[in-house]
Structure formats: C-alpha cells, structure tokens
Amino acid sequence: MTTQTAVRKGRKFDQVLDGAREVFLRDGFEGASVDDIAKQAEVSKATLYSYFPDKRLLFMEVAKAQCQHQADEALTTLDMSRPPNIVLRQVGHKFLGFILSDIGQRIFRICVAESDRFPELGREFYQSGPMTMRSALVGYLEIAQSRGEVIIDDMDLAADQFAELCKADLWPKLIFGVRDTFPEQEIARIVDGACDTFMARYGA
Incomplete structure (x- = not known):
C-alpha cells in the first residue's frame, strides 16, 4: 500500500x-x-x-478529527471579548480536559510508540493537536494585546509557555503511570497557578 x-x-x-x-x-x-x-x-x-x-493515513485522520473536534468545541465556548484572567482559565481547562482524557492519552501514546518507525505520525499529530491550540491562543492574545491587557513580544513563545504551565505536575505523573485520573479541584489548582504566573509575566 x-x-x-x-x-x-x-x-x-x-x-x-x-x-x-x-x-x-x-x-x-x-x-x-x-x-x-x-x-x-x-x-x-x-x-x-x-x-x-494506508493505515497510517487512516490513523492520522482519526487523530486529527478528534483534535479538531476538541478545538472547535473550545473555540465555540470562548468569548474573545472577555479579559485574560477569564479566557486563559477556560483555555487551560479545555486543554487539560483533552490531554488528560482517555482518548487524548491513547492518541499521544500511539504516536510516541510508533514514532521510530513512522516519524510522520508524530509530526502530523503535532500539527493537528498542539499547533491548533497554539494558533487559537495566539489569536486571542493578539486581541488582548490590542486592548492593552497584555504586553507580549513573542506570541508563539508565550502560548507555548502557557501550555507548559498548565501541564505542571499533572502531565509527568500521567505519562510515567504514577496516576491516571485527577480530581477537578486539582486541575483547577494547576490552571489557576498557570494563569497567575502567566499574567505576572505578561499582564499589562
């Protein structure tokens, strides 16, 4: 094939x-x-x-469709007119909701497991998953900056930093098998900390 x-x-x-x-x-x-x-x-x-x-093409279409569904759902619930302390928390919860979900974990692990034999799987998943979130977040941050709510020179870097802040503590425990579920209050604690840290650096 x-x-x-x-x-x-x-x-x-x-x-x-x-x-x-x-x-x-x-x-x-x-x-x-x-x-x-x-x-x-x-x-x-x-x-x-x-x-x-080709089975690889089928898998990537499944992964991209799932990521697109998550992105569409997140974008329809975000109000771009709201301030960063509200929108960033919404983005953080949506992001973690997907990567911590059963399907999010399985797609990630399949991509990692097959990365040596089929490196294009990981590259294509990166484009359809993390890059989708980054683009949406950059779009919002540009709007927030035009309103004088944030001051950011490198939008891509700032968006990547926010995503990493949201993964603090939870993601390492997940991928190393320490835990596989997290209560809402624990997720909220991480997202709140990510937002506070982000705004301490970039808030106008």
Missing part, C-alpha cells in the same frame, strides 16, 4: 472513521487490523481502501 496525501470523502467516510477510532483505541496502531476496522465500521475492505489505502 502507498500513502496518499489527500483523503477522499464519500458517503461512508464518517462511518469508516468511527469504526477506526474504536479499533485504534482498543488495539493500538500496530495491533489494529484492516479486517477489524472494516468489521467495526460495517463496510467492506474495498470500501475502506477506497478512502484510506
């Missing part, structure tokens, strides 16, 4: 994606078979291959 760069859409496209999502999250990238995906999606292998002749 050869990798294609464009995905063909069609009547059963979403059906294939839904089935693939279930199988990838259950069996991992390597363990997921085309037969199982076709069975889960209730389509023929010929139909599946007509959309995705």
Whole structure:
C-alpha cells in the first residue's frame, strides 16, 4: 500500500472513521487490523481502501478529527471579548480536559510508540493537536494585546509557555503511570497557578 496525501470523502467516510477510532483505541496502531476496522465500521475492505489505502493515513485522520473536534468545541465556548484572567482559565481547562482524557492519552501514546518507525505520525499529530491550540491562543492574545491587557513580544513563545504551565505536575505523573485520573479541584489548582504566573509575566 502507498500513502496518499489527500483523503477522499464519500458517503461512508464518517462511518469508516468511527469504526477506526474504536479499533485504534482498543488495539493500538500496530495491533489494529484492516479486517477489524472494516468489521467495526460495517463496510467492506474495498470500501475502506477506497478512502484510506494506508493505515497510517487512516490513523492520522482519526487523530486529527478528534483534535479538531476538541478545538472547535473550545473555540465555540470562548468569548474573545472577555479579559485574560477569564479566557486563559477556560483555555487551560479545555486543554487539560483533552490531554488528560482517555482518548487524548491513547492518541499521544500511539504516536510516541510508533514514532521510530513512522516519524510522520508524530509530526502530523503535532500539527493537528498542539499547533491548533497554539494558533487559537495566539489569536486571542493578539486581541488582548490590542486592548492593552497584555504586553507580549513573542506570541508563539508565550502560548507555548502557557501550555507548559498548565501541564505542571499533572502531565509527568500521567505519562510515567504514577496516576491516571485527577480530581477537578486539582486541575483547577494547576490552571489557576498557570494563569497567575502567566499574567505576572505578561499582564499589562
């Protein structure tokens, strides 16, 4: 099979994606078979291959669709007219809500597990996941700066720093298997600290 760069859409496209999502999250990238995906999606292998002749392309489409869903949901709930101390907390909670979720963890681990054999998986996931959040946050910070609420020279760096502040304490424990769930009050503590630290540095 050869990798294609464009995905063909069609009547059963979403059906294939839904089935693939279930199988990838259950069996991992390597363990997921085309037969199982076709069975889960209730389509023929010929139909599946007509959309995705390469399993890597199918996985990335699943990951990107999930990231896009999270990004769209976050953007529709954000009020760009609100001040940073409110919007940054919303962004932080949305960001952690995804990366700490079961599907967020599984997508991340699959990308890491397959990075040596298929480095493009990690690169494409980075573009569809972390870069989506960064772009949305940069867009808001530019608006906030135009209102005189923040003073930032390097918007990309500031957005990256905020994301890292939100991961403090929680992310290392998650990826090293120390813990796999976190109560809301603990997440709120980290997000509040991230916002306070960020505004202490960049607040006007």
